[in-house]
Amino acid sequence: MDFKYETAVTLAQVAEAAGVGESTVSRVLRNHGSFSGKTRDRVMAAVERLGYVPNRIAGTLASAGSRLVAFVVPSLSNIVFADVLRGASSTLEQNQHQAVFAVTDYDPAREEALVASMLAWRPAAVMLAGYEHTQGTVRMLRAASCRIVELLDIDGVALDLAVGFSNHDAGCRSAHYLLQRHYGRIGYVGHDLERDTRAGKRYAGFCETLSAGGSPLVDREIHAGASSVENGRLGLERLLTRSPDLDAVYFSNDDMALGGYFHCLARGISIPSQLAIFGYNGLDIGRVTPQPFSTIRTPRVATGQVAAQLVVENAPAQVVDLGFELIEGATA
Amino acid sequence: MDFKYETAVTLAQVAEAAGVGESTVSRVLRNHGSFSGKTRDRVMAAVERLGYVPNRIAGTLASAGSRLVAFVVPSLSNIVFADVLRGASSTLEQNQHQAVFAVTDYDPAREEALVASMLAWRPAAVMLAGYEHTQGTVRMLRAASCRIVELLDIDGVALDLAVGFSNHDAGCRSAHYLLQRHYGRIGYVGHDLERDTRAGKRYAGFCETLSAGGSPLVDREIHAGASSVENGRLGLERLLTRSPDLDAVYFSNDDMALGGYFHCLARGISIPSQLAIFGYNGLDIGRVTPQPFSTIRTPRVATGQVAAQLVVENAPAQVVDLGFELIEGATA
DNA sequence: ATGAAAGCGCTAACAT
DNA sequence: ATGTTAGCGCTTTCAT
Numbered sequence: 001m002d003f004k005y006e007t008a009v010t011l012a013q014v015a016e017a018a019g020v021g022e023s024t025v026s027r028v029l030r031n032h033g034s035f036s037g038k039t040r041d042r043v044m045a046a047v048e049r050l051g052y053v054p055n056r057i058a059g060t061l062a063s064a065g066s067r068l069v070a071f072v073v074p075s076l077s078n079i080v081f082a083d084v085l086r087g088a089s090s091t092l093e094q095n096q097h098q099a100v101f102a103v104t105d106y107d108p109a110r111e112e113a114l115v116a117s118m119l120a121w122r123p124a125a126v127m128l129a130g131y132e133h134t135q136g137t138v139r140m141l142r143a144a145s146c147r148i149v150e151l152l153d154i155d156g157v158a159l160d161l162a163v164g165f166s167n168h169d170a171g172c173r174s175a176h177y178l179l180q181r182h183y184g185r186i187g188y189v190g191h192d193l194e195r196d197t198r199a200g201k202r203y204a205g206f207c208e209t210l211s212a213g214g215s216p217l218v219d220r221e222i223h224a225g226a227s228s229v230e231n232g233r234l235g236l237e238r239l240l241t242r243s244p245d246l247d248a249v250y251f252s253n254d255d256m257a258l259g260g261y262f263h264c265l266a267r268g269i270s271i272p273s274q275l276a277i278f279g280y281n282g283l284d285i286g287r288v289t290p291q292p293f294s295t296i297r298t299p300r301v302a303t304g305q306v307a308a309q310l311v312v313e314n315a316p317a318q319v320v321d322l323g324f325e326l327i328e329g330a331t332a
Numbered sequence: 333m334d335f336k337y338e339t340a341v342t343l344a345q346v347a348e349a350a351g352v353g354e355s356t357v358s359r360v361l362r363n364h365g366s367f368s369g370k371t372r373d374r375v376m377a378a379v380e381r382l383g384y385v386p387n388r389i390a391g392t393l394a395s396a397g398s399r400l401v402a403f404v405v406p407s408l409s410n411i412v413f414a415d416v417l418r419g420a421s422s423t424l425e426q427n428q429h430q431a432v433f434a435v436t437d438y439d440p441a442r443e444e445a446l447v448a449s450m451l452a453w454r455p456a457a458v459m460l461a462g463y464e465h466t467q468g469t470v471r472m473l474r475a476a477s478c479r480i481v482e483l484l485d486i487d488g489v490a491l492d493l494a495v496g497f498s499n500h501d502a503g504c505r506s507a508h509y510l511l512q513r514h515y516g517r518i519g520y521v522g523h524d525l526e527r528d529t530r531a532g533k534r535y536a537g538f539c540e541t542l543s544a545g546g547s548p549l550v551d552r553e554i555h556a557g558a559s560s561v562e563n564g565r566l567g568l569e570r571l572l573t574r575s576p577d578l579d580a581v582y583f584s585n586d587d588m589a590l591g592g593y594f595h596c597l598a599r600g601i602s603i604p605s606q607l608a609i610f611g612y613n614g615l616d617i618g619r620v621t622p623q624p625f626s627t628i629r630t631p632r633v634a635t636g637q638v639a640a641q642l643v644v645e646n647a648p649a650q651v652v653d654l655g656f657e658l659i660e661g662a663t664a
Numbered sequence: 665a666t667g668a669a670a671g672c673g674c675t676a677a678c679a680t
Numbered sequence: 681a682t683g684t685t686a687g688c689g690c691t692t693t694c695a696t
């Protein structure tokens with residue numbers, strides 16, 4: 001079977017059908033410049049009749065102004081990035097921009113390759129997660145004439161725009177909370193901190209605050225792989241095998257914490273009396289568990305929205321701190 | 333502060349710097365046609381020196397062959413679509429294609445608008461969820477000279493390519509399983525079936541099989557909103573208030589089922605002896621709960637991969653049934 | 665208010 | 681093996 005590669009209707013054909021010049025059609029379609037109501041009607045009629053769909057490839061090339069926004073995110077399965085994309089995509093749509101994306105799997109080298117390939121589309125902006133990029137990535141981005149937005153992190157020096165919150169502070173706040181509640185033998189269960197540098201920053205802040213408070217971290221279990229509910233469960237199991245006398249555990253995020261929570265349920269460990277659990281992200285699921293999670297809620301959708309807004313209005317370089325909110329649940 | 337809108341380096345500049353013609357540079361860059369090793373080195377050196385990044389906008393316009401693939405998905409927060417995108421995006425990348433996306437929020441009218449806007453990029457293919465589209469959407473897609481891929485559903489007539497599995501059959505299989513296990517008073521908890529038509533097909537198949545088996549559905553609770561863990565919990569609570577004597581409940585998917593599971597945990601309802609729970613999707617999280625979920629695992633990532641592969645190789649129109657797998661967990 | 669014509673940066677014949 | 685030359689389908693001056 002063969003496919004209909006009928007050449008699409010072009011603006012020139014519309015112009016001819018409407019009996020006007022090409023530029024007139026262009027003006028009418030973009031509602032820019034002047035034209036009479038009569039011509040507009042004629043043009044629109046022709047557009048309708050022929051089923052004309054403007055070719056943005058050509059339009060972009062001619063006007064040198066791209067309406068593409070490139071997202072280079074570590075993962076799509078991670079609800080965090082899905083939320084950011086969702087927030088951004090509605091704002092972008094409303095402003096006639098298009099989202100293009102690529103997934104790095106938390107690999108900086110892949111990020112570099114993907115940024116290169118994205119830049120070939122001459123996007124209006126490139127959106128990245130966090131501050132940790134290869135030299136090559138930074139060089140390319142600097143050389144490109146597009147906006148750069150670093151998302152979900154503000155602990156560092158921004159290349160251009162940055163929208164998010166301080167992961168380091170989030171770690172500190174979590175530690176404060178636990179100390180305040182008189183937990184004293186605290187452990188940590190996390191995933192690959194080298195790759196997820198934002199989790200690394202939270203961990204660092206958490207440990208600093210614990211130490212400053214006189215109750216340094218007792219033990220930790222760090223899984224080399226990605227964050228997941230399963231790894232959280234496994235991590236807590238291992239941690240408790242080594243250090244059964246912990247009274248609280250900080251998880252690298254809510255997914256991991258949920259795994260820990262399941263482990264406790266399965267083993268009959270009562271929460272929080274025997275063991276307190278503290279997470280990060282404030283996922284919806286943590287509000288539906290039999291005991292709502294103690295965690296930190298991050299403004300993920302808002303991060304996407306604000307980032308998109310700044311790009312759309314071509315705002316000056318700046319760092320926007322959206323903050324976060326500590327949720328006092330029932331698990332710690 | 334102002335931004336560096338330095339005009340980017342063009343192929344012509346590279347050609348000049350390398351002392352060769354434009355087409356030679358083009359050939360070298362695309363590794364197509366013939367050129368000497370010497371010239372290749374000269375060209376590559378110039379590319380490197382100038383930091384040249386090819387402009388795909390121009391390239392696409394000139395070659396009339398787009399390497400964009402447009403995804404119009406109902407939701408990104410739903411892990412199902414994130415998985416499909418993930419599967420597709422790696423395959424696409426390997427073949428120098430780019431994914432563009434837009435989110436419909438399960439609204440057919442938005443789908444139509446977004447398809448129109450996507451078509452303006454002259455994509456090589458448009459990927460959609462399922463078969464239910466507005467007349468306008470179908471007309472536009474038919475008129476466009478691009479491949480159309482309908483994902484995650486094969487219960488219907490495909491426009492061009494379709495990759496997925498039968499949701500209707502999945503519903504039937506689930507019912508069979510429950511009947512076989514001698515559950516007899518069966519209920520259903522679901523979300524908006526009008527919008528999520530695939531869930532609707534499962535529901536239909538499920539009910540048919542139950543009736544045929546002599547144990548028609550006893551009661552159902554359908555939440556008007558989207559699927560979520562919270563709505564699953566709420567739904568089960570309501571259902572049990574009305575029909576406390578059910579012995580099994582089928583959920584529209586694992587997210588909803590997880591909510592139901594949490595409800596049981598919170599209320600001390602023992603699973604599966606007091607109440608059996610059956611889900612759909614086979615999410616990872618369902619394997620980590622204290623009792624692994626009884627559910628149906630769907631090939632989401634594979635759906636994305638296969639769809640991308642077919643597009644890349646411009647395969648003839650066809651329907652690919654990837655099937656599904658029933659997982660005998662501990663909840664039913 | 666409208667049309668003509670010159671590009672935008674590249675690819676793809678067609679020469680040589 | 682390499683250069684020359686038309687476009688691709690628009691937008692954008694610049695006339696009129």
